Amino acid sequence: MKRLILFLSIIFLAIAVSPAYPYWIWTPKTGKWINPKTAVKSTPKEQLDFAKGLYDIKKYEDAKREFKKLLRSYPKSAEAAESQYYLGIIEEAQGNLYEAYLAYQKVIDKYPFSERIQEIIGREYKIAEAFMAGEKRKALGVQLPVENPSIEIFTKVIDNSTYGPLASAAQYKLGLVLKGLMRYYEAEEAFNKVISNYPDSEWAEAARFQIASCRASLSRSSDYDQGATREAKEKFENFVREHPDAQLSRDAEKNIEQLREKEAESNYNIARFYEKQKDYTAARIYYNDVINNYSFSPWAAKCLERLQIMEKTEKRKK
Numbered sequence: 001m002k003r004l005i006l007f008l009s010i011i012f013l014a015i016a017v018s019p020a021y022p023y024w025i026w027t028p029k030t031g032k033w034i035n036p037k038t039a040v041k042s043t044p045k046e047q048l049d050f051a052k053g054l055y056d057i058k059k060y061e062d063a064k065r066e067f068k069k070l071l072r073s074y075p076k077s078a079e080a081a082e083s084q085y086y087l088g089i090i091e092e093a094q095g096n097l098y099e100a101y102l103a104y105q106k107v108i109d110k111y112p113f114s115e116r117i118q119e120i121i122g123r124e125y126k127i128a129e130a131f132m133a134g135e136k137r138k139a140l141g142v143q144l145p146v147e148n149p150s151i152e153i154f155t156k157v158i159d160n161s162t163y164g165p166l167a168s169a170a171q172y173k174l175g176l177v178l179k180g181l182m183r184y185y186e187a188e189e190a191f192n193k194v195i196s197n198y199p200d201s202e203w204a205e206a207a208r209f210q211i212a213s214c215r216a217s218l219s220r221s222s223d224y225d226q227g228a229t230r231e232a233k234e235k236f237e238n239f240v241r242e243h244p245d246a247q248l249s250r251d252a253e254k255n256i257e258q259l260r261e262k263e264a265e266s267n268y269n270i271a272r273f274y275e276k277q278k279d280y281t282a283a284r285i286y287y288n289d290v291i292n293n294y295s296f297s298p299w300a301a302k303c304l305e306r307l308q309i310m311e312k313t314e315k316r317k318k
Contacts (some may be wrong), residue, residue, distance in 0.1 A: 032124035042073035060090045097127045102152055108160055125166045128153035132177055150177050168198035172207055186213040264294035280310055
């Protein structure tokens, strides 16, 4: 009976211990028990090669764990920068674009002498373009910016390489994102930086057009003043004069016509205000201004009609 109890106890202990056994190994060299799952290779190169091997066969989660081990154990090694880079590559491959950007940016911040810097800036730029195009904001446990993440990422691309090959494009597209969010004053500032910082870039001409477009958008807002309309029109007119053959000049001319129409409408409304106040002299000035300066506008016909009504009213009073 005692033998049976002893036999059953041994089996019970074997079953209880066996699941944990593979995770711990005795190493005579260190005189310690180690967990192979958390152990690191003896050199950073071996650890990097091991992690890359897992990446190559697309075992991404295992590869991430091994790259992070290298960063913890060999943070000052040359391989550490490469490990951080691969963490970004994996996040990008998994579709976690914002986390990929954060991982890439750590390479630039912590390992500025990495040979990957220019490639990383290019990858960040493409991620910003993806968010600009409406890419879903997928991230694991990361709080994304309130608005389009491309604002943050384009700004970083500019900071990372102020006069690099992608800086002017990033500056221009930053302006487009801000404009799309109706943050017109900030967008105009971004476009102005394209002109002042990169005057010879391919984006400078388009930036001038976008500045005028921002002014036009402001003139259409609920709190616009007539000065904004006039300023937008002048900027478009300057653009057409300076770039008569540009493709954007056709769009500028359309905008000029729309803004002229808006000016005519505004002057008509001012004239109507004075007419209702029975200040016929002031009303007549604004009606005539529309007739003389916006003769092809439908508002000119309305102004002429109001002048005729005013004349009849004044005659009846006499």
